[in-house]
Amino acid sequence: MAEQQRKHTAVSLRGRKGGADKIVALTAYDATMARLLDEGGADVLMVGDSLGMVVQGHATTLPVTVDEICYHGRAVARGTTHAHLVGDLPFMSFQVSPEQALLAAGRLIKEGNFESVKLEGGVVVAEQIHRIVAAGIPVMGHVGLTPQSVHRMGGFRVQGKGEDAALAVLADAQAVEQAGAFAVVVEGVPANLGRRITERLHIPTIGIGAGPDCDGQVLVCYDFLGMVRGFAPKFVKHFAEIGEQIVDATRAYGRAVREGSFPDHAHSFGDAGSGEAPGHTAAGVDKVASYGPGREER
Numbered sequence: 001m002a003e004q005q006r007k008h009t010a011v012s013l014r015g016r017k018g019g020a021d022k023i024v025a026l027t028a029y030d031a032t033m034a035r036l037l038d039e040g041g042a043d044v045l046m047v048g049d050s051l052g053m054v055v056q057g058h059a060t061t062l063p064v065t066v067d068e069i070c071y072h073g074r075a076v077a078r079g080t081t082h083a084h085l086v087g088d089l090p091f092m093s094f095q096v097s098p099e100q101a102l103l104a105a106g107r108l109i110k111e112g113n114f115e116s117v118k119l120e121g122g123v124v125v126a127e128q129i130h131r132i133v134a135a136g137i138p139v140m141g142h143v144g145l146t147p148q149s150v151h152r153m154g155g156f157r158v159q160g161k162g163e164d165a166a167l168a169v170l171a172d173a174q175a176v177e178q179a180g181a182f183a184v185v186v187e188g189v190p191a192n193l194g195r196r197i198t199e200r201l202h203i204p205t206i207g208i209g210a211g212p213d214c215d216g217q218v219l220v221c222y223d224f225l226g227m228v229r230g231f232a233p234k235f236v237k238h239f240a241e242i243g244e245q246i247v248d249a250t251r252a253y254g255r256a257v258r259e260g261s262f263p264d265h266a267h268s269f270g271d272a273g274s275g276e277a278p279g280h281t282a283a284g285v286d287k288v289a290s291y292g293p294g295r296e297e298r
């Protein structure tokens, strides 16, 4: 099977620790975007609770619910063929107890069509991770800058600066590994700490603002596509300027509608009964639903 044809799993991703083949991860929140990112070769698609900020427009990730993660998970799963699907356990869906965490993780798998779950925290959530993994659900950890702790951190601040703080993040990452996680996201730490954690762990590290030495990288899809306006964290790089293209396209569409040049004949349907020639779409036929799933329901 060709490299980009395979289905990525928690087991195959775990096996890429330390290899040259870095793990390419992105967030996704809907089927259309998922289909494009999957076709582009993303190994992992995450429905992160970042959806609270970039989809719902909140200032933090805190309001997101398990139901919302599941809703977006089902959509992303319908658009995904090869990537491994990770669902985020949102704030207050797992912190209370291992039992609460297991019930929420189970819902993500059963109702969200996810293949693994991610949760924020280290030493304090090790029991939760252990309990979820014991039930057969792969877990991805998340240490360093953990956005669900925004108020404790005093904002979205780089973590692990200075040796004591660095050792605390390292201890969190090791606790996540010992609890049975198959990989861990390392967010918002100095690059040298990202390297130390990667060297110390036996599971892959997936960095976001953690320097170049992690075993993989993840970015929010709207960030790497240049669709988020305003402040961008230092670790965000635009690999396209889709935001500008959307604004330009909207202006062009608005001009065409206002001046009456759209829709023209080529984009209008004919009426067979009137003897008028049928309109032709780009596909050459009068076809109305061009964006249905056209695939098996998942």
Ligand code: KIV
Residues within 6 Å of the ligand: 027, 046, 047, 048, 049, 050, 051, 088, 142, 185, 208, 218, 219, 220
């Ligand atoms: O919520 C999220 O999207 C995340 C990823 C960026 C790792 O946690």
